[in-house]
Amino acid sequence: MDQESILSNYAKAVAVGAYDCRHSYQFGKQDYVRRNWEDKYTRRILSPFIQELYEHKKNSNQGIRVMDLGCGAGEGLNILTTLPLTTLPQTSTTLDIISNKVLDYPSIASYKGVDISPAMIAKAKALYNKRSQAEFIVADLNDGLPVTSQEAPYDIYISSYGSLSHLNDASLTNLIEGICHHMGERAIFVADLLGKYSYEWPCYWGYSGSDRARMHNYSMSYIYPPHTRASAQVEVFPIRYWGGEELEKLISKISEDNSVKVQRYALCDRSILVGRHMDTQEYNSKAPSLRAAINSLYEPNFHTDLNQLIFKYEPHSQYPHLNRFFQNLQTAWNSIVYGCMEALSEWRDIEKLQAEPRIQNPPLVLNSNRIIRRLVHQAQFLQFDDPRANLVEPQLAYLLRDLEWNLQQGLGAAHGLVAIYEFCK
Numbered sequence: 001m002d003q004e005s006i007l008s009n010y011a012k013a014v015a016v017g018a019y020d021c022r023h024s025y026q027f028g029k030q031d032y033v034r035r036n037w038e039d040k041y042t043r044r045i046l047s048p049f050i051q052e053l054y055e056h057k058k059n060s061n062q063g064i065r066v067m068d069l070g071c072g073a074g075e076g077l078n079i080l081t082t083l084p085l086t087t088l089p090q091t092s093t094t095l096d097i098i099s100n101k102v103l104d105y106p107s108i109a110s111y112k113g114v115d116i117s118p119a120m121i122a123k124a125k126a127l128y129n130k131r132s133q134a135e136f137i138v139a140d141l142n143d144g145l146p147v148t149s150q151e152a153p154y155d156i157y158i159s160s161y162g163s164l165s166h167l168n169d170a171s172l173t174n175l176i177e178g179i180c181h182h183m184g185e186r187a188i189f190v191a192d193l194l195g196k197y198s199y200e201w202p203c204y205w206g207y208s209g210s211d212r213a214r215m216h217n218y219s220m221s222y223i224y225p226p227h228t229r230a231s232a233q234v235e236v237f238p239i240r241y242w243g244g245e246e247l248e249k250l251i252s253k254i255s256e257d258n259s260v261k262v263q264r265y266a267l268c269d270r271s272i273l274v275g276r277h278m279d280t281q282e283y284n285s286k287a288p289s290l291r292a293a294i295n296s297l298y299e300p301n302f303h304t305d306l307n308q309l310i311f312k313y314e315p316h317s318q319y320p321h322l323n324r325f326f327q328n329l330q331t332a333w334n335s336i337v338y339g340c341m342e343a344l345s346e347w348r349d350i351e352k353l354q355a356e357p358r359i360q361n362p363p364l365v366l367n368s369n370r371i372i373r374r375l376v377h378q379a380q381f382l383q384f385d386d387p388r389a390n391l392v393e394p395q396l397a398y399l400l401r402d403l404e405w406n407l408q409q410g411l412g413a414a415h416g417l418v419a420i421y422e423f424c425k
Contacts, residue, residue: 070163
């Protein structure tokens with residue numbers, strides 16, 4: 001696909017409102033899973049790196065400089081302005097490192113968002129026109145890191161939601177090498193890519209050797225309402241899908257070749273069973289529509305058919321380690337769902353609800369089922385409109401979310417593969 005077609009695709013996505021706030025969150029770009037699972041997980045794993053950097057820069061009486069690589073409509077800016085304060089886990093306080101609403105230090109010196117799409121840049125400027133530290137420019141990352149020879153180094157080079165998967169291996173290598181050359185003594189690099197081994201597309205798993213780096217199609221059909229997807233002119237473009245191990249090898253080689261040390265890192269799978277294309281089934285006809293089911297759990301005053309949450313994994317003949325991972329996740333996931341169904345069936349039987357769950361292992365599942373049983377037991381005594389829809393089902397969604405977060409292994413076995421590296425010279 002040529003560049004003109006790609007730009008046209010993104011312009012269309014902006015035009016149909018995919019990057020606008022919605023009143024319904026059952027589908028589309030800003031659905032419940034995006035808001036309550038994906039955004040929060042990215043912030044959670046990024047926050048410790050940013051807070052340590054913040055303290056370091058504060059002690060030096062300096063602000064943080066940020067470059068957002070493939071910024072879209074300001075995706076990275078949104079994440080950075082709503083980071084959780086990990087030192088206060090029981091509060092909802094967030095650290096806004098752009099306008100610094102919580103702390104008394106002007107933490108951001110500048111933010112520069114770059115994207116290949118003029119439509120995306122125009123949207124970002126419209127959304128964040130009050131952010132005086134932020135600028136957005138059109139640039140193609142295939143041409144390398146978009147900086148001038150006089151431009152000061154950045155402290156954070158961030159990407160979000162698969163933006164770097166638009167680059168082939170040569171372009172990604174060139175971009176990271178540009179960061180290594182442009183950075184100061186230390187910098188944080190956030191690589192957000194599409195995971196190769198997501199259950200959304202097992203058709204892409206089998207490529208190895210020289211074919212490993214091939215670009216494969218990716219569809220944006222999920223931005224359309226389900227009833228219009230079949231008739232819509234869906235945007236499709238080539239994407240590089242990544243496994244965790246191969247990304248680690250690439251970063252290791254680049255850092256060694258450019259005399260840069262990786263001081264510390266995080267490698268995480270995001271949205272293992274709730275990726276965008278679990279619902280569309282475009283690349284795996286056997287994928288259950290788990291994202292739609294989870295979105296339903298968050299919908300106020302609506303009862304979800306919990307049978308829709310059951311995950312049945314089809315093993316892959318070439319990847320026993322992935323089979324073990326998905327089968328273990330399947331067992332734990334389904335145990336929590338069945339535990340909730342059992343608790344709801346015993347709604348009025350206090351004696352049964354107070355009994356220990358039948359499934360005792362692993363401890364994470366046992367604890368989740370205990371929480372559900374206690375909640376169902378207490379719900380009947382609370383002044384709460386429709387406690388199943390508005391109390392029990394959202395809690396089930398959060399327990400399944402935490403299960404994914406705790407069992408992920410950074411294999412590239414999810415829709416998103418998020419890698420955070422701290423580079424030091």
